[in-house]
Each structure stands twice: as structure tokens, then as C-alpha cells.
Amino acid sequence: xxxxxxxxxxxxxxxxxxxxxxxxxxxxxxxxxxxxxxxxxxxxxxxxxxxxxxxxxxxxxxxxxxxxxxxxxxxxxxxxxxxxxxxxxxxxxxxxxxxxxxxxxxxxxxxxxxxxxxxxxxxxxxxxxxxxxxxxxxxxxxxxxxxxxxxxxxxxxxxxxxxxxxxxxxxxxxxxxxxxxxxxxxxxxxxxxxxxxxxxxxxxx
Amino acid sequence: xxxxxxxxxxxxxxxxxxxxxxxxxxxxxxxxxxxxxxxxxxxxxxxxxxxxxxxxxxxxxxxxxxxxxxxxxxxxxxxxxxxxxxxxxxxxxxxxxxxxxxxxxxxxxxxxxxxxxxxxxxxxxxxxxxxxxxxxxxxxxxxxxxxxxxxxxxxxxxxxxxxxxxxxxxxxxxxxxxxxxxxxxxxxxxxxxxxxxxxxxxxxx
DNA sequence: TGTACATCAGTGAACGCGCGTTCACTGATGTAC
DNA sequence: TGTACATCAGTGAACGCGCGTTCACTGATGTAC
Numbered sequence: 211x212x213x214x215x216x217x218x219x220x221x222x223x224x225x226x227x228x229x230x231x232x233x234x235x236x237x238x239x240x241x242x243x244x245x246x247x248x249x250x251x252x253x254x255x256x257x258x259x260x261x262x263x264x265x266x267x268x269x270x271x272x273x274x275x276x277x278x279x280x281x282x283x284x285x286x287x288x289x290x291x292x293x294x295x296x297x298x299x300x301x302x303x304x305x306x307x308x309x310x311x312x313x314x315x316x317x318x319x320x321x322x323x324x325x326x327x328x329x330x331x332x333x334x335x336x337x338x339x340x341x342x343x344x345x346x347x348x349x350x351x352x353x354x355x356x357x358x359x360x361x362x363x364x365x366x367x368x369x370x371x372x373x374x375x376x377x378x379x380x381x382x383x384x385x386x387x388x389x390x391x392x393x394x395x396x397x398x399x400x401x402x403x404x405x406x407x408x409x410x411x412x413x414x415x
Numbered sequence: 416x417x418x419x420x421x422x423x424x425x426x427x428x429x430x431x432x433x434x435x436x437x438x439x440x441x442x443x444x445x446x447x448x449x450x451x452x453x454x455x456x457x458x459x460x461x462x463x464x465x466x467x468x469x470x471x472x473x474x475x476x477x478x479x480x481x482x483x484x485x486x487x488x489x490x491x492x493x494x495x496x497x498x499x500x501x502x503x504x505x506x507x508x509x510x511x512x513x514x515x516x517x518x519x520x521x522x523x524x525x526x527x528x529x530x531x532x533x534x535x536x537x538x539x540x541x542x543x544x545x546x547x548x549x550x551x552x553x554x555x556x557x558x559x560x561x562x563x564x565x566x567x568x569x570x571x572x573x574x575x576x577x578x579x580x581x582x583x584x585x586x587x588x589x590x591x592x593x594x595x596x597x598x599x600x601x602x603x604x605x606x607x608x609x610x611x612x613x614x615x616x617x618x619x620x
Numbered sequence: 621t622g623t624a625c626a627t628c629a630g631t632g633a634a635c636g637c638g639c640g641t642t643c644a645c646t647g648a649t650g651t652a653c
Numbered sequence: 654t655g656t657a658c659a660t661c662a663g664t665g666a667a668c669g670c671g672c673g674t675t676c677a678c679t680g681a682t683g684t685a686c
Contacts, residue, residue: 218680219629241446246672255631366598370607376586377578393571402575409614423647424662451639460664
């Protein structure tokens with residue numbers, strides 16, 4: 211990290227700033243990050259970032275954008291077009307959600323806790339919509355064989371799952387409030403969605 | 416707000432600072448709050464808060480503490496010792512959770528989004544544990560008549576519900592990410608917990 | 621292949637700002653006698 | 654009831670700090686001919 215540059219030009223400052231931001235956000239939270247500190251970590255003067263970003267907010271938005279892209283990719287990969295079975299694929303998506311939050315906390319925080327506005331940028335909105343679309347598709351194929359009368363809208367189901375996943379991440383996978391929980395985040399999410407799916411009539415035993 | 420004081424002494428500066436903090440947190444987020452601004456809103460010099468709090472963090476912790484107390488009271492009241500039925504009481508608790516987050520956003524943010532540490536203060540930890548205890552008791556009485564073999568631990572169930580509630584609040588009841596949702600937060604939480612309870616075997620139809 | 625020149629991506633100094641915190645102080649209040 | 658005095662809860666000035674941002678600048682790179 212922050213090797214002394216050989217040349218006057220950095221080479222890839224834009225991405226270096228993104229990575230410094232990830233590190234800072236992970237260590238100090240969404241507000242502990244400053245443009246000046248990111249520049250410092252990239253081994254560059256405080257004015258340099260302005261060659262690549264309009265300002266602080268645009269840098270965070272870029273981090274969030276990259277986060278949504280990666281998130282979408284991981285969810286797509288986990289879903290794998292619903293193979294081998296819709297239920298197995300759905301479970302994998304849930305696990306992928308939690309794994310993403312744990313392995314990429316900086317991205318997760320930029321996406322969901324930084325106050326970044328999805329309406330601010332078309333690309334951001336698009337990246338976000340794609341990721342959420344995977345969850346909705348997973349819910350849809352899961353319910354394909356339920357009688358229409360007892361089949362709630364797929365978007366609603368994906369929102370339920372999203373809410374529970376996000377709640378587990380925020381309350382139990384991070385440092386603070388629920389910290390002393392007797393169950394791991396993974397167990398909680400797995401058991402929670404299990405009960406939920408039984409309620410939907412998708413699991414019966 | 417911030418009436419000119421008549422006297423040299425404020426009278427109730429401590430609580431006035433708490434209220435200014437609530438207002439600031441609500442309007443600008445947990446980090447948009449500053450001690451200096453809170454003092455200004457209370458009509459007092461920037462040094463005055465130090466007569467009542469050691470510093471910024473202690474003021475936020477006090478706001479969180481009051482929040483947990485109020486939260487606990489509201490949940491207790493909603494639960495009402497499980498009357499008229501455990502199921503009805505449980506539903507009321509869920510609605511009370513969401514109502515609290517909406518009606519007292521400043522408290523909610525201080526409690527769950529400010530990074531305040533529960534281990535920092537015994538009183539805080541106690542107030543928090545009491546509020547969560549209500550949810551666990553509600554889950555317990557709800558499951559009292561389930562056969563032991565298919566009855567998950569009450570703490571686990573209350574964590575599931577807590578996670579889903581928190582997720583709904585963060586994603587759909589606040590400004591940003593899920594903003595454009597086709598369902599209200601209330602509907603989402605109601606339908607989500609309904610499906611979950613069916614999965615538990617508490618609702619059957 | 622060489623050269624002139626435009627453009628790009630940095631620098632470093634400077635700015636104004638608001639914050640958190642400390643300090644010696646002073647006005648107001650409460651209490652002992 | 655009056656007075657002396659201790660304590661409490663404010664003031665206001667000052668500090669050091671780091672931030673975001675702008676600006677004229679300069680070294681490095683790319684390109685037309």
C-alpha cells in the first residue's frame with residue numbers, strides 16, 4: 211500500500227482512490243472517510259483527486275457503483291439461472307448476500323449506509339436495480355409452482371428476504387448492537403429464511 | 416425552539432441539548448450532528464454543554480439511552496402481557512417497532528446507526544436488554560403451545576423478527592435505497608411476519 | 621525518426637471554515653447561621 | 654429576616670486541527686507533421 215511512486219504521474223489514481231476509500235470506510239465508518247485522507251493513502255496531494263472526481267460525494271458514489279456491480283455479479287453467479295433447483299439456487303443467493311457483506315464491508319457500507327442517493331446517478335440506479343432483480347427472479351422461479359391464490363407478488367417476497375438479510379447484517383454481522391448473539395449471522399439467516407419459506411408453502415415437512 | 420432565555424441560567428440545558436441533538440440527527444444524520452450546533456440551537460455558548468456531558472459521544476449515548484427506555488415502554492405497552500392473545504400481542508409489538516422508528520427517527524438513529532457502543536455504559540446496556548427482552552417474551556408466549564420438537568429457541572425467533580423489522584425500517588421506511596417500493600413498510604412487515612409465523616406453525620389456514 | 625506543441629495529471633501553497641475542547645472568568649442560586 | 658459565602662451553570666475568547674476546495678504552476682505524455 212502507498213508505495214512511493216516512481217513517476218510524476220500516478221498511473222491509476224482513480225482506482226487507487228477508490229481502494230483507499232474502501233479501506234477507510236471499512237475501518238472508520240462512512241463518515242470517517244475524508245478526501246484528504248484518501249489522497250494521502252494514495253500517496254498524492256490533496257488536490258489530485260479533483261482531476262478524477264468532482265468531490266467527496268462523487269468518489270463515494272463510484273465506490274457504491276462498483277459495489278453494486280460486484281454484488282450483482284455474485285448474486286447472479288450464486289443464482290446460476292435457478293440451477294440445480296430453484297430452492298437450492300435461492301438458498302445460495304441468500305448465503306451470497308451475507309458473504310458479500312462480510313467480505314466486502316466497505317462496498318456494503320458505501321451502498322447501504324453512506325447515504326448515497328440512487329437517484330443521483332443513472333449508472334448507480336441501474337447497477338442497483340440489476341442486483342435487486344436477481345433476488346426477485348430467484349423469488350419468482352421459487353414460487354412458480356405455487357397455486358396463484360396463495361402466491362404473493364415476487365417483488366414482495368424478495369423485499370422480505372432482502373429486509374431480513376440486511377437486518378441480520380446490520381444487527382448481528384457487524385460490531386455493535388446485537389453483538390453478543392448466541393447465533394451466528396449465517397445460522398440466523400438460514401433458519402430465518404427456512405421458516406419463511408415453509409410459511410410460503412415451498413418447504414413442507 | 417431556541418427562545419431567548421430570560422435568565423443567565425438555562426434551567427434545563429441538559430434536556431434541551433438532548434432535544435437539539437434529536438432534531439439535528441433527524442435532519443442531517445448521525446454524523447451531521449455537532450456539539451457546537453446543538454449548543455447553538457439551545458441558545459447557549461459552545462462551552463456550556465461541557466457542564467453536562469463529557470463530550471459529544473456522551474451526549475449521543477444519552478439520547479440513545481432515552482431512546483431505549485422509550486422503545487422499551489412502547490413495546491411493553493403494545494405487548495400488554497400477552498393480552499388478549501399471544502398472537503395479537505405479538506402483532507402489536509411488530510407494529511409498535513415500526514411506529515417507533517417512524518415517530519422517533521432521531522432516537523432510532525442514535526440507537527442503531529450512530530455507532531454508539533452498548534458496552535460503554537451499564538445503563539445503556541440495561542435499557543437495550545430490557546427492550547429486546549420484550550420481543551423475546553412475546554416470541555416465547557407465542558410458541559408456548561407448539562410441540563417442543565418443532566419449537567426453535569425464542570431468542571432466535573425474536574432475532575429473526577428483529578432483523579426483518581430493522582431491515583424494513585432501514586431499506587423501506589427511510590429515504591434512500593428501497594425508496595421506490597410498491598409496498599408500504601407497514602404492509603411489508605405485516606405480510607413478512609405473517610408468512611414467517613405460518614412457517615412456525617402458529618398460523619394455520 | 622525527430623521535433624513542436626497541446627493536453628493531461630500531477631504539485632504545493634493558500635483560503636475560509638467550523639469543530640471540539642480548555643480556561644479563567646462571572647452572574648445566579650442555595651444555604652448556614 | 655438578613656447576610657456571608659460556597660457552589661453551580663453559564664460566558665467568551667482562544668487554541669490547534671483537519672477538511673474541502675481553488676488556483677496558478679509544471680512535469681510527463683501523446684500526437685501531427
